[in-house]
Amino acid sequence: MTQAELWKPLYRAGAIAALLAALLFRRNIGAELSLFTGIEAIPTTVAGWYALLQANPFVGLSLLAVFDLLNYLLVGVVFLTLSVALWQVNKNLTAIALSSGLLGVTLNLASNISLTMFSLSQRYAVATSAAQKADLLTAGQAVLAGSDPLAAIPGTGGLVSLLLVALAGLFFSLVLLPFHRTTAILGLLASGYDLAYCLVFPLTPITPVYLLLAAAGLFWMLWHLLVARILWQYVKD
16 A cells, blocks of 8 residues: 555545535624524623523534534644645645644634533532532633633634634645645635734724624635645545
8 A cells, every 4th residue: 555545544534624614614603593593682691601501502502612613623634634735845834834723723622611611501500509609600700701702703712723723724825825726825815814803803803803704714615615625636646
């Protein structure tokens, strides 16, 4: 078996991950779901979040960005596969892209609060004393502190993660540019809009800035589709 054949299972996994990432990618999926599930008001208190997570876990977890866990895991697989495919093209840029991407993915997974809030809500539901409930409310407040669940990119961890993943997309696209021009340009546009958001939002957190995220999201979905096609070609070769 040749070395190229040994890598084919990874290329296949990467192509599937890229396709799923494109199909599942949403930066406002929680808000979208809330429109169709009869949620009259988004919780503004810890007790409200606990009540929603107990009554409708799917919607509550969606609003708390649980789908980001899956999306970023898929993106991690895509980055790993791209690094194998592009390693011989440009080792330096590929290594930087992979390091930045995996660090960004890890940071996002670590800073995601959805499963922590769900666990606290379950403990709150079975708490038998006022003291226990008060402690769990305090814990939930600490988890929510500094992280707006309804923001497209909630919290400092989410913002830094976005920055690192955007840099990874930028460097991977630069490596792709001589061979897959359309894919590379889409990646440069996607990462460019995300990087612009990361630079502008801390200075001017106003609604029009979110248009940068919306534009980046569209280009990322297209980029993932084209990357899936590229990686699948490695499977066929």
